[in-house]
Amino acid sequence: MRTFIIIWLGQLVSTVGSYMTSFALTLWAWEDTGSATALALVGFFSQLPRVFVTLFSGVIVDRLNRKHLMILADAIAVLSSVVILILYSIHALQIWHLYLIGAINSSFAQIQQLAYTTSLTLLVPPQQYTRVSSMGSVLNYGPAIFAPALAGSLYSAIGLGGILLIDILTFFAAFITLISVHIPQPMRETMREGDRLRLKTIRQDILFGFQYVFKQPHLRMLLLFTSSFWMVHDLGEAIYDPMILARTDGNAAILASTSVAAGIGGVTGAVIVSIWGGTKRRIRGLLNGMIGAGISKTMFGLGRIPAVWVTAQGFSSLNFPLLGSSEDALWLANVTPEIQGRVFAASALILQACSAIAMLIAGPLADRVFEPMMQSNGQFAALFSPIVGTGAGAGIALLYVMTSSGLLVVGIGGYRIPQLWAMEKTD
Numbered sequence: 001m002r003t004f005i006i007i008w009l010g011q012l013v014s015t016v017g018s019y020m021t022s023f024a025l026t027l028w029a030w031e032d033t034g035s036a037t038a039l040a041l042v043g044f045f046s047q048l049p050r051v052f053v054t055l056f057s058g059v060i061v062d063r064l065n066r067k068h069l070m071i072l073a074d075a076i077a078v079l080s081s082v083v084i085l086i087l088y089s090i091h092a093l094q095i096w097h098l099y100l101i102g103a104i105n106s107s108f109a110q111i112q113q114l115a116y117t118t119s120l121t122l123l124v125p126p127q128q129y130t131r132v133s134s135m136g137s138v139l140n141y142g143p144a145i146f147a148p149a150l151a152g153s154l155y156s157a158i159g160l161g162g163i164l165l166i167d168i169l170t171f172f173a174a175f176i177t178l179i180s181v182h183i184p185q186p187m188r189e190t191m192r193e194g195d196r197l198r199l200k201t202i203r204q205d206i207l208f209g210f211q212y213v214f215k216q217p218h219l220r221m222l223l224l225f226t227s228s229f230w231m232v233h234d235l236g237e238a239i240y241d242p243m244i245l246a247r248t249d250g251n252a253a254i255l256a257s258t259s260v261a262a263g264i265g266g267v268t269g270a271v272i273v274s275i276w277g278g279t280k281r282r283i284r285g286l287l288n289g290m291i292g293a294g295i296s297k298t299m300f301g302l303g304r305i306p307a308v309w310v311t312a313q314g315f316s317s318l319n320f321p322l323l324g325s326s327e328d329a330l331w332l333a334n335v336t337p338e339i340q341g342r343v344f345a346a347s348a349l350i351l352q353a354c355s356a357i358a359m360l361i362a363g364p365l366a367d368r369v370f371e372p373m374m375q376s377n378g379q380f381a382a383l384f385s386p387i388v389g390t391g392a393g394a395g396i397a398l399l400y401v402m403t404s405s406g407l408l409v410v411g412i413g414g415y416r417i418p419q420l421w422a423m424e425k426t427d
Contacts, residue, residue, distance in 0.1 A: 010177025017170030037363030058345025073112030141266020209346030218423030246393030265317030289323025294408025370395030
């Protein structure tokens with residue numbers, strides 16, 4: 001675990017800076033546009049190139065040095081922050097710059113994430129898969145406890161430029177830790193006979209991951225099932241910030257408080273899973289996490305005051321370490337290290353395509369369909385106003401409630417899918 005923990009600590013420090021920048025850019029973009037579509041498109045253009053990069057990322061990760069790939073991705077990330085800082089300093093920063101820079105940065109981040117994930121099986125023993133995956137959740141939720149609140153308080157004092165400088169400095173922690181450790185590389189010669197394919201072309205390498213997944217009934221069902229969950233989830237996630245900002249007249253403190261609640265809930269869940277180790281049957285942890293998230297997010301969408309949002313968000317994030325670590329453990333346990341890059345890339349491509357579609361349609365649905373309908377005096381507004389209220393953001397809240405209810409339906413439905421329960425027989 002020593003090498004893993006060193007890498008993990010470096011990424012944790014770096015992620016704090018990244019979260020601060022992300023929060024500050026959200027505030028800047030809302031001030032500049034006041035549009036849910038504009039904010040959703042930031043996510044869309046960050047997700048879209050991942051779909052194309054993922055086609056080749058599995059081949060890249062399985063063939064090249066994974067440590068070097070992670071260092072390269074961190075270098076691109078810090079350069080992205082430098083470019084945004086320069087544009088902001090000369091008063092030239094525009095919303096489309098965030099689309100372009102986000103697309104470039106996320107392309108390399110996809111390779112980094114795959115390199116990191118596929119290195120886990122060579123860094124830690126199998127019985128630690130769920131635990132290290134839950135520790136990965138701390139990277140997502142830990143900085144959210146204080147990074148948004150810190151960024152919100154500093155935003156008025158040092159502005160976006162000052163926060164970008166802090167972000168740039170935190171990247172050095174990631175560089176130092178990655179450079180100082182040895183990350184083992186897989187031995188392609190040790191592939192299991194059943195997985196042995198003499199790949200002669202890049203095209204065959206790319207297709208291999210898809211062929212492997214779809215020839216395994218349990219992996220195919222896991223991918224299709226989780227894709228439906230994450231598509232609905234990302235549709236709601238894309239309108240999360242605009243909903244809070246619209247319902248609070250752009251109050252950064254309230255938005256930061258929900259982020260803090262998310263961080264506390266996520267870290268608490270990750271610590272519990274790290275100590276506990278997760279459910280004995282990983283599929284049960286996956287489904288229970290989905291159901292818990294669906295219930296909590298539905299309550300969040302129905303809320304109209306910060307106290308409800310903060311409480312519901314904390315309980316929502318509590319579920320995701322169990323959900324995510326169970327999902328990761330199922331994949332790690334069912335795919336050998338030598339082919340994980342290509343197989344995980346195939347899985348990621350499908351998930352990212354679903355996410356990109358969700359982010360693309362979320363903004364227009366909120367701005368052009370649900371918001372106008374809830375602001376009118378028609379039957380639609382009369383029917384749903386007792387549920388989500390009226391005023392700015394009510395239509396976005398209704399859409400959020402619908403997506404959250406969908407998560408609950410998917411989680412409950414998973415208990416009725418035999419292929420999901422049968423896959424752990426191959427562990």
